[in-house]
Amino acid sequence: xxxxxxxxxxxxxxxxxxxLIFATMGETITERAGVVxxxxxxxxxxxxxxxxxxxxxxxxxxxxxVAAAGVGMLVALVLCFVSLGLRLSQTAVGxxxxxxxxxxxxxxxxxxxxxxxxxxxxxxxxxxxxxxxLGKILFQHDLLIYASFLLVPLVWWFLFRTRAGLTLRALGExxxxxxxxxxxxxxxxxxxxxLGGALVGIAGAAYTLDLKQGWSYRHIAGTGWIALAxxxxxxxxxxxVAFGCYLFGALQIFATRSQNLLPNIPTQIFQVxxxxxxxxxxxxxxxxxxxxxQRWIEQLPAPLSKPVQQxxxxxxxxxxxxxxxxxxxx
Amino acid sequence: MADKPTTEAVPEALPAxxxxxxxxxxxxxxxxxxxxxxxxxxxxxTLVLLASGTSPLEAYRLILSGAFRNPxxxxxxxxxxxxxxxxxxxxxxxxxxxLYNLGIEGQIVIGAxxxxxxxxxxxxxxxxxxWLLALSAGAIGxxxxxxxxxxxxxxxxxxxxxxxxxxxxxxxxITLYLVFGPWKRPGVASMxxxxxxxxALWLPTLAGIRLAPLAPIIALIGMGxxxxxxxxxxxxxxxxxxxxxxAAAERLGVPAHARLFQSLAGCxxxxxxxxALQILAVYHALIPNISSGIGFLxxxxxxxxxSNPVWVLPVAILFASFSIGSIQLPLQLGIDxxxxxxxxxxxxxxxxxxxxxxxxx
Numbered sequence: 001x002x003x004x005x006x007x008x009x010x011x012x013x014x015x016x017x018x019x020l021i022f023a024t025m026g027e028t029i030t031e032r033a034g035v036v037x038x039x040x041x042x043x044x045x046x047x048x049x050x051x052x053x054x055x056x057x058x059x060x061x062x063x064x065x066v067a068a069a070g071v072g073m074l075v076a077l078v079l080c081f082v083s084l085g086l087r088l089s090q091t092a093v094g095x096x097x098x099x100x101x102x103x104x105x106x107x108x109x110x111x112x113x114x115x116x117x118x119x120x121x122x123x124x125x126x127x128x129x130x131x132x133x134l135g136k137i138l139f140q141h142d143l144l145i146y147a148s149f150l151l152v153p154l155v156w157w158f159l160f161r162t163r164a165g166l167t168l169r170a171l172g173e174x175x176x177x178x179x180x181x182x183x184x185x186x187x188x189x190x191x192x193x194x195l196g197g198a199l200v201g202i203a204g205a206a207y208t209l210d211l212k213q214g215w216s217y218r219h220i221a222g223t224g225w226i227a228l229a230x231x232x233x234x235x236x237x238x239x240x241v242a243f244g245c246y247l248f249g250a251l252q253i254f255a256t257r258s259q260n261l262l263p264n265i266p267t268q269i270f271q272v273x274x275x276x277x278x279x280x281x282x283x284x285x286x287x288x289x290x291x292x293x294q295r296w297i298e299q300l301p302a303p304l305s306k307p308v309q310q311x312x313x314x315x316x317x318x319x320x321x322x323x324x325x326x327x328x329x330x
Numbered sequence: 331m332a333d334k335p336t337t338e339a340v341p342e343a344l345p346a347x348x349x350x351x352x353x354x355x356x357x358x359x360x361x362x363x364x365x366x367x368x369x370x371x372x373x374x375x376t377l378v379l380l381a382s383g384t385s386p387l388e389a390y391r392l393i394l395s396g397a398f399r400n401p402x403x404x405x406x407x408x409x410x411x412x413x414x415x416x417x418x419x420x421x422x423x424x425x426x427x428x429l430y431n432l433g434i435e436g437q438i439v440i441g442a443x444x445x446x447x448x449x450x451x452x453x454x455x456x457x458x459x460x461w462l463l464a465l466s467a468g469a470i471g472x473x474x475x476x477x478x479x480x481x482x483x484x485x486x487x488x489x490x491x492x493x494x495x496x497x498x499x500x501x502x503x504i505t506l507y508l509v510f511g512p513w514k515r516p517g518v519a520s521m522x523x524x525x526x527x528x529x530a531l532w533l534p535t536l537a538g539i540r541l542a543p544l545a546p547i548i549a550l551i552g553m554g555x556x557x558x559x560x561x562x563x564x565x566x567x568x569x570x571x572x573x574x575x576x577a578a579a580e581r582l583g584v585p586a587h588a589r590l591f592q593s594l595a596g597c598x599x600x601x602x603x604x605x606a607l608q609i610l611a612v613y614h615a616l617i618p619n620i621s622s623g624i625g626f627l628x629x630x631x632x633x634x635x636x637s638n639p640v641w642v643l644p645v646a647i648l649f650a651s652f653s654i655g656s657i658q659l660p661l662q663l664g665i666d667x668x669x670x671x672x673x674x675x676x677x678x679x680x681x682x683x684x685x686x687x688x689x690x691x
Contacts, residue, residue, distance in 0.1 A: 038491070078679075081683075082679075082682055082683055082686060085686075086682075086683065086686025086687065086689070087686065087689075088682050088685065088686045088689075091430055091491070092633055092682060093679070093682060095430070095432070095629065095633075096630065096633060096675055096678050096679050096682065097675075097679070099626055099630065099671065099675050100671070100672065100675030100676060100679060102671070103668040103669075103670075103671030103672045103675060104378065104668075104672055106666055106668035106671075107378065107382065107665070107666045107668040107669050107671075107672055108378065108381065108382060110382070110665065110666040222499065225492070225495045228492070229492050229496075232489075232492070272499060272500050272502075272503030272504075275495075275496040275499035275500055275503075276496070276500055278492070278496050279482065279488065279492070279493060279496040279497070282482075282488040282489070282492055282493070282496075283482065283486045283488055286486055286487040286488055287486070292485055292486075293486065
């Protein structure tokens with residue numbers, strides 16, 4: 001592979017992971033506020049379809065994204081009503097919504113399958129795009145992908161460097177304490193779940209209006225579940241979550257490219273590899289808190305066990321303490 | 331969520347006598363619930379149908395009556411209800427244990443794959459023996475795939491939802507590999523699956539229709555066994571105790587971790603049995619979509635009946651009739667048959683809402 005090819009691949013990874021960045025940042029905000037939104041997979045399909053359909057009718061990409069964000073917020077609102085308002089299991093409601101939205105997208109999107117639509121126009125940045133190496137990787141994309149670059153530091157800065165971000169994290173860690181200090185817990189949770197829903201909606205439309213440019217039945221099914229797993233892998237930290245997205249994007253690019261390089265290996269292996277990797281990674285991030293695995297590692301020869309332990313300790317993540325537990329006013 | 335060492339109690343996992351209590355509820359409460367569920371579902375699906383430009387009355391008529399049109403559709407209904415019942419029965423086990431077994435789709439698939447093994451290797455055995463072998467292989471396959479979820483959940487602390495979902499995709503990958511690789515049709519490999527089994531190996535059907543009586547019989551036995559085990563044995567009580575509070579159950583001397591494993595094993599075995607029936611009695615070949623979404627549909631059934639085995643049968647028949655009834659929609663009204671899924675999902679959503687409203691009142 002020559003340098004040119006490597007640059008093209010790197011650019012493709014950054015672009016391909018952009019929708020995942022939007023989805024995972026949305027879910028990170030949601031879960032930091034103490035709510036699990038398991039409906040991601042169906043919600044992305046429904047907003048992808050809606051965004052595409054609105055784009056077809058209005059011939060306006062921006063309106064497509066607005067509609068997709070609106071659908072994301074609407075589904076999030078239903079989740080909030082049932083899980084925060086009526087205090088039912090977030091897992092159950094999220095799962096039902098995931099299935100319901102998937103079928104809704106198939107039913108309502110019936111007449112939009114494989115019709116031509118609108119797409120986000122490419123927008124190379126003048127001057128910067130001519131930079132050696134970096135220009136090709138970073139500055140020859142479109143507005144949506146530039147936005148995905150900016151979203152990660154923005155979410156990190158908001159969560160860890162602002163007063164409002166501190167309050168947001170308190171919602172997921174110690175909602176009762178936050179309440180005692182005068183934080184309106186439920187309204188704020190509602191706000192952040194809706195915000196997360198909007199970002200997930202944009203992620204769905206990013207596929208139909210940008211990366212895949214078109215709609216067909218269930219064409220991004222599975223992505224939402226991957227996004228949920230990446231949030232856990234990233235330990236609810238925007239930088240690590242973004243790293244997970246790009247890692248996954250790289251794996252996908254590698255899979256499609258190596259299919260040509262290694263024709264003897266059945267293609268199904270590559271289709272399945274990300275999911276096998278997802279399970280493996282979830283095992284690893286939980287390994288630090290797992291006594292059985294710890295005992296195995298201690299039995300390894302000394303020069304090996306130390307570094308392994310250190311790596312696992314760094315990988316280890318802890319969920320927001322009150323994640324998934326509906327808040328009850330004391 | 332993934333790091334919590336104990337299993338979260340599933341709030342809807344009511345203790346068994348709930349059926350009696352539900353019957354004894356004041357009539358007003360029942361009416362409110364029924365109003366929310368039926369009214370909400372009708373309102374939402376009618377809006378969806380109107381949005382697609384379809385006459386709602388015509389669509390409802392076809393969905394509700396389509397499954398009962400003639401002996402052929404009734405046979406289809408029974409052949410869909412049978413695996414759905416097996417999976418729903420299995421899921422009442424895992425739900426009672428407080429586990430969301432989203433890996434059930436993969437357990438059906440692996441059950442179907444393993445059921446193919448004796449059918450392909452020993453086609454000369456007498457058919458009844460082969461059926462027994464295939465059904466056992468299916469049950470074992472599903473059980474092993476479910477135990478994988480159990481090991482990931484209980485030994486390495488990976489949330490069972492993500493372990494199960496990941497294993498679903500892997501199971502489908504294995505099927506695709508077999509259908510397009512070692513088990514491909516002579517000549518051309520395609521999504522239509524492996525070479526159909528010789529007709530002598532199909533489960534016998536009633537004259538003229540595709541109804542293999544053995545399938546619903548196995549399903550009813552499976553459901554009966556689960557109902558008995560969950561509500562009438564000490565073992566079932568311990569499963570429910572483990573589901574309500576794992577740590578407390580463990581401290582009281584209940585082998586709670588073993589019970590969680592066993593509930594998963596039981597669910598996996600029943601799902602694998604369903605997969606074997608899909609091979610022996612429905613498709614007569616391994617196809618990529620062998621599970622047909624039955625596992626997820628069973629999850630909806632169980633969320634609706636709240637792990638109360640008594641209601642599994644009527645709800646499973648109702649949901650299966652929606653699915654069969656909607657098959658003719660594309661031909662008759664030119665709309666997609668996924669409206670059945672919309673109807674089923676909406677019904678469960680409003681059932682949850684009704685439960686929440688009742689809980690508050």
